[in-house]
Amino acid sequence: MKGGGRRGGGEYGRGGRDDGDGDRMMSQFAQIPTSFGHELRACLRCRLVKTYDQFRESGCENCPFLEMDKEHDNVANCTTPNFTGIISVTDPSRSWAARWLRIGRFIPGCYTLAVSEELPEEYQTVCADNNVQYVPPKR
Numbered sequence: 001m002k003g004g005g006r007r008g009g010g011e012y013g014r015g016g017r018d019d020g021d022g023d024r025m026m027s028q029f030a031q032i033p034t035s036f037g038h039e040l041r042a043c044l045r046c047r048l049v050k051t052y053d054q055f056r057e058s059g060c061e062n063c064p065f066l067e068m069d070k071e072h073d074n075v076a077n078c079t080t081p082n083f084t085g086i087i088s089v090t091d092p093s094r095s096w097a098a099r100w101l102r103i104g105r106f107i108p109g110c111y112t113l114a115v116s117e118e119l120p121e122e123y124q125t126v127c128a129d130n131n132v133q134y135v136p137p138k139r
């Protein structure tokens with residue numbers, strides 16, 4: 001007689017499923033605003049729209065050099081709650097609206113059609129230092 005009545009060994013708990021697809025998608029997308037209340041703000045340079053908290057948590061995906069994270073706290077200076085209209089862009093390079101808004105090279109996300117304020121001059125200098133074009137709003 002061989003073996004014996006041992007059954008069911010060797011099965012490790014393999015609970016987790018390993019499709020990391022969701023995460024990879026997210027990294028190519030700007031955060032989508034989690035609310036549409038008054039705390040919604042638009043980046044003065046690229047017009048990306050997110051909540052104040054989202055800008056503070058992870059800055060602007062298109063403008064990392066504006067350093068809106070917690071340490072530098074530039075959110076209030078580099079974003080505005082005063083903007084008109086909002087558009088969600090999933091493929092900026094192929095969207096005529098995105099090209100018209102000059103966001104064709106930005107990452108997918110929610111953008112506003114127009115901001116009424118200019119980026120403060122010191123941050124325009126930061127843009128120039130980073131070889132980034134800043135287009136002031138039309139008056």
Ligand SMILES: [Zn+2]
Pocket residue numbers: 043044045046047048060061062063
């Ligand atoms: Zn931006």
